[in-house]
Structures are given as C-alpha cells and as structure tokens.
Amino acid sequence: MNGHQVPGCATLPGERLFAGLPQPCIPQPGIPMLATPVPAGFPSPAADFVEDRLSLDEHLIEHKEATFFVRVTGNSMTGFGIHDGDLLVVDRALHPADRSVVIAVVDGEFTVKQLCRIPTGVLLRANGNGHSDIFVGPDQELTVWGVVRWSIHSI
Amino acid sequence: MTLALVDGNNFYVSCERVFNPKLEGKPVVVLSNNDGCAVARSAEVKALGVKMGEPWFKMRDLAKKHGILALSSNYALYADMSNRMMTVLRQFSPDQEVYSIDECFLGLDGFQHLDLIEYGHAMRQRVRQWVGIPVCVGIAETKTLAKLANHCAKKNHAGKEGVCDLTRMTDTERSALFSNIGIREIWGVGPRLTEQLVGRGITNVEALRNSDAKTLRREFSVVLERTIAELNGIPCMDLEEVVPNKQQIMSSRSFGQYVYDLAPLQEAVACYIAIAAEKLRSQGSVAGMVQVYVRTNPHKADAPQYQRGLTVPLTEASDDTLLLTRAALWGLKKLYRPGYAYQKAGVALLNLSAAGAPQMDLFSTAKDNSRVMAVMDRINGMWGRGTLHSAAEGVRHDWHMKREKVSPGYTTRWDQLPLVT
Numbered sequence: 035m036n037g038h039q040v041p042g043c044a045t046l047p048g049e050r051l052f053a054g055l056p057q058p059c060i061p062q063p064g065i066p067m068l069a070t071p072v073p074a075g076f077p078s079p080a081a082d083f084v085e086d087r088l089s090l091d092e093h094l095i096e097h098k099e100a101t102f103f104v105r106v107t108g109n110s111m112t113g114f115g116i117h118d119g120d121l122l123v124v125d126r127a128l129h130p131a132d133r134s135v136v137i138a139v140v141d142g143e144f145t146v147k148q149l150c151r152i153p154t155g156v157l158l159r160a161n162g163n164g165h166s167d168i169f170v171g172p173d174q175e176l177t178v179w180g181v182v183r184w185s186i187h188s189i
Numbered sequence: 190m191t192l193a194l195v196d197g198n199n200f201y202v203s204c205e206r207v208f209n210p211k212l213e214g215k216p217v218v219v220l221s222n223n224d225g226c227a228v229a230r231s232a233e234v235k236a237l238g239v240k241m242g243e244p245w246f247k248m249r250d251l252a253k254k255h256g257i258l259a260l261s262s263n264y265a266l267y268a269d270m271s272n273r274m275m276t277v278l279r280q281f282s283p284d285q286e287v288y289s290i291d292e293c294f295l296g297l298d299g300f301q302h303l304d305l306i307e308y309g310h311a312m313r314q315r316v317r318q319w320v321g322i323p324v325c326v327g328i329a330e331t332k333t334l335a336k337l338a339n340h341c342a343k344k345n346h347a348g349k350e351g352v353c354d355l356t357r358m359t360d361t362e363r364s365a366l367f368s369n370i371g372i373r374e375i376w377g378v379g380p381r382l383t384e385q386l387v388g389r390g391i392t393n394v395e396a397l398r399n400s401d402a403k404t405l406r407r408e409f410s411v412v413l414e415r416t417i418a419e420l421n422g423i424p425c426m427d428l429e430e431v432v433p434n435k436q437q438i439m440s441s442r443s444f445g446q447y448v449y450d451l452a453p454l455q456e457a458v459a460c461y462i463a464i465a466a467e468k469l470r471s472q473g474s475v476a477g478m479v480q481v482y483v484r485t486n487p488h489k490a491d492a493p494q495y496q497r498g499l500t501v502p503l504t505e506a507s508d509d510t511l512l513l514t515r516a517a518l519w520g521l522k523k524l525y526r527p528g529y530a531y532q533k534a535g536v537a538l539l540n541l542s543a544a545g546a547p548q549m550d551l552f553s554t555a556k557d558n559s560r561v562m563a564v565m566d567r568i569n570g571m572w573g574r575g576t577l578h579s580a581a582e583g584v585r586h587d588w589h590m591k592r593e594k595v596s597p598g599y600t601t602r603w604d605q606l607p608l609v610t
Binding site for chain 1: 210211213273274276277318319320321599600606607608609610
C-alpha cells in the first residue's frame with residue numbers, strides 16, 4: 035500500500051511511524067521514488083529505471099563546508115534582482131572576480147554589493163543608480179566575506 | 190611517521206567573529222554554561238592577563254576598564270563550524286583523527302615528497318577562507334611532538350606564520366628550541382606532574398627528553414616513559430581514526446538558579462538521562478547501571494552543604510530512555526533531602542556493553558521499547574532535541590542554565606541568519 039506514497043504528504047503520524055516500515059511521511063530528499071518495496075502483483079515496469087530525485091541542495095551548493103545562508107534587509111540591490119527579505123547563498127570557497135556580487139564587511143557590518151575593480155581602487159556598487167556605492171581606496175582594507183551565488187526570492 | 194596537528198586559534202571566539210566582524214580586534218571572552226567562567230579568550234584578553242577558567246565575576250572590573258565583551262557559549266554554532274573545519278582538513282589527508290572540537294591530527298605519511306611547510310600553509314589558507322577560522326599547524330614525527338610544534342607555531346617560538354615543521358630541524362636546532370620551552374607545555378604533563386618534575390630539576394622539554402625514561406617510569410608511570418620516547422621521535426601513539434565507543438556516558442549541568450524541591454530536580458535528572466540515553470543509542474550500546482548525584486554549592490561555605498550520589502544497577506542492560514529515567518528517579522528519591530539549595534545534578538550511564546547481545550533475565554518483565562526509541566531519536570534529529578520527550582522531563586524548566594549573552598544560531602536556525610544590507 036505504500037507503493038506511491040509521496041514523501042512529505044500529510045498522514046496520521048502515529049500508525050505509520052510505529053509500523054517500523056520505511057518512513058513514508060518523513061521527507062528524505064534524494065531517495066529514489068519507488069524504492070519502497072512494491073507489494074505482490076505485477077512488478078513495476080519502471081523499477082529498473084529509477085533515478086535520484088532532483089535536490090535543490092545539490093543545485094545551489096557547490097562547496098558544502100564553505101556555503102552559508104544570509105538574509106537581505108533593505109533595497110540597495112533591487113537593481114540586481116536582490117530584494118528585501120531574500121535569502122542569499124554565499125560561497126566562501128570562490129575567489130571574487132571583477133563584477134562578482136559579494137558580501138563585504140564595511141565598518142563591521144555585512145553588506146551585499148557588486149565588486150568592481152576600477153583604476154583607483156575598488157567600487158562596491160549598489161542598485162546601479164550610483165546612490166549608495168561605496169568606494170574603497172588602495173590604502174583602505176576591504177574584507178570580502180564571500181561570493182553570492184544565488185538569491186532565493188519568494189513570489 | 191609524519192603527522193600534523195591542526196588547531197583552531199581561540200576557537201569559540203573565532204567562530205563568533207566570523208559572523209560578527211565587529212568583534213575583530215576587540216577583547217572577547219566566551220563564558221561557560223551559566224555564564225560562569227572564561228572558556229575561550231581572544232588574544233587581546235590573554236594579553237590582559239585573564240586566565241583560562243577565570244570566573245566572570247572576578248574579571249568584571251577589568252572588563253569594564255578595557256571593554257571586554259563577554260558572550261555565552263553557543264555550542265550549536267561551534268559544533269557546526271567545527272564540522273566544517275574538520276571536513277575541509279580531510280581534503281588534505283585521508284588519515285584524520287578528530288581529537289577535540291577544535292583540533293585534529295592528520296597523517297602525512299606518503300606526503301613527504303611535498304614541501305610540508307607549504308602544505309601546512311595551504312591548510313591554513315583554505316580553512317581561513319572557506320570557514321573563516323584561523324588555525325595553526327604543527328608538523329613532526331609523533332603526536333606529542335606535533336602538539337609541541339603546534340604550540341611553537343602559535344607562540345611564534347619557531348616556524349612562521351602559524352606553521353612549524355620540526356622534521357626540518359637538525360637535532361642541535363631542536364635542542365636549542367626545546368631548552369626554552371617549559372615542561373608544562375608538553376601534552377600529557379599536568380600541573381601536578383610538572384611540579385614533581387621541576388622538583389627534580391627537570392624544568393624544560395630538552396631536560397625531560399634527555400632524562401632516563403626507565404628510572405622515571407619506575408617513579409611515575411608508563412605514560413611518562415611513553416611521553417619521553419615520543420619527545421625523542423619514537424611514535425608510541427597511533428592515529429585513532431575510529432573513535433572508540435565511550436565506556437561511560439555522563440550528563441550533568443549546574444542550574445541557572447538554586448533548586449530546593451524534588452520536582453524540579455526530577456525534571457532535570459530526566460532531561461540529563463534523555464541526553465545521555467540518546468548518545469548511548471547512537472553508539473549502539475546498552476547500560477547496566479545508572480548513577481545519579483546531586484550537590485549544593487561548595488563555594489558557599491556558610492550555606493548547609495549536601496552532596497550524594499547513588500548507583501542503581503539494572504536487572505537487564507538497556508538503552509530505553511523510559512526505563513533508565515525510572516531507575517534514575519528511583520535513585521534520586523532515595524538521596525533527596527529537603528532543606529538544601531541544590532546547585533547541580535548529574536547522571537552517568539555505566540557498565541556499557543554492545544546492544545543486541547543482552548544477557549537474558551529469567552524474571553524479565555521489561556517491555557521492548559526499542560521501536561519507540563528509534564522513532565523518538567529520528568523525530569528529535571529532524572525537529573530538534575526535546576521535540577518528543579518523556580513526561581518526566583516536564584516543560585517549564587525554571588532550573589535551566591543561564592545563557593544571557595548567547596549569539597544567534599547563524600548556521601542552524603532559519604530565523605537567526607546573519608543579516609546583510
């Protein structure tokens with residue numbers, strides 16, 4: 035009866051959990067569909083073709099140990115499609131390239147900006163309208179905390 | 190054998206600084222449970238003379254004067270950062286022994302064709318960049334020497350920029366270096382042994398290295414003989430890649446405030462049993478005895494003092510939280526005396542053996558709760574410890590430890606992520 039039980043569905047927990055079967059109502063990403071025993075009857079024609087279900091973790095995270103999540107506050111980066119309340123996936127293993135969107139430390143605070151190398155130093159660009167751009171001269175220290183890989187925006 | 194000891198600098202403080210850059214360059218201490226004593230100090234705090242384990246109330250004046258920032262320990266954060274650091278370091282060697290939350294040994298046999306100093310710098314650089322934690326690297330032929338090399342790297346006695354490779358030194362260079370390091374810095378030489386050895390005129394590492402191991406063994410222990418051999422480059426301790434199962438599991442904590450009644454003590458003991466029993470199951474063991482103890486505050490000499498423990502043997506070894514709780518509460522009831530201000534309680538699970546091969550008892554009436562336990566562990570693993578718990582644990586927990594200055598769960602809680610503007 036558990037043949038096509040979809041993980042994550044709502045079921046009454048008690049009965050199923052205590053039944054000691056593979057846990058159909060506890061979500062376990064990456065478990066192949068149909069991996070649960072198929073009851074007697076005609077064998078599933080798909081059984082030989084099962085593949086791992088797609089995982090967002092796999093898609094969004096390249097370096098597990100170096101990846102951190104941060105939350106955006108404010109609207110300084112809407113021009114880049116980064117909005118108030120968005121979740122950013124930040125990878126510290128990557129080297130910031132020119133025009134990478136990065137998390138930088140400015141006056142002890144985290145800020146998300148576009149890193150632009152210019153002849154006189156580094157420009158941390160916001161929005162694109164030039165309003166909250168931050169210029170970092172060659173004699174000033176700039177800490178790039180990590181490189182932003184993804185912005186996750188709720189619709 | 191060639192190996193490295195890699196160790197995080199002021200690990201807890203460094204973890205906090207990764208997510209709170211304002212702490213950079215400032216004197217910071219992290220306090221133990223109940224905000225009692227300093228368990229980690231930044232370099233700035235060490236420079237002010239604050240010792241490890243110093244009680245917070247004793248450094249309050251100093252803290253005010255120098256602006257020392259104090260934080261409660263955020264173990265969820267430190268555990269995650271430790272995990273990241275250890276996994277990154279595993280990229281550098283297939284042989285790793287995680288020795289504590291902030292240090293590990295890496296086997297480097299077969300890596301000798303590399304410039305190990307450069308390799309050490311690569312480790313440092315990668316952990317710093319990927320995880321944000323500064324580390325030091327000590328390289329040598331034995332664990333004891335690698336520890337010492339790490340100490341040298343940290344204190345800038347030898348090596349540079351946080352990497353010290355003793356294998357590159359000639360024996361004369363080592364002698365000169367070791368003559369300047371006190372024996373207290375040697376792994377496994379505690380304060381008492383230091384005192385005894387100093388009494389015999391053995392004050393520095395070089396002197397101990399050249400002492401007669403056999404004589405000292407007779408007088409002290411075989412452990413000291415091994416230490417001397419290790420100081421001379423003869424390995425006596427192997428890398429332990431698989432952590433051996435614990436022989437006993439303890440769980441104890443001081444309360445956030447004094448507890449007088451039996452009921453809150455019962456809750457606390459039930460909670461500690463739950464924590465210990467979960468560890469017991471995760472290593473696949475069962476316990477044959479349960480120990481429970483309570484005590485008042487020994488530092489408050491004017492208050493009536495009471496301290497007692499009791500060991501309760503079980504008819505059948507078990508890993509069942511409910512059964513172990515019952516045994517511990519039975520013991521607690523026997524030793525509880527009213528009229529005292531209790532400051533701490535604890536439990537220990539003893540006589541551990543592998544689960545699955547139980548000694549059958551003729552009169553056994555125990556119900557098999559193993560499936561309930563498995564479900565409980567799985568649910569608590571997914572939705573956090575204590576999501577499912579025994580009723581005996583209670584819900585109010587007024588006795589719970591104080592952590593007033595704890596930082597957010599930056600990497601473990603969705604609602605506490607670092608904010609960026």
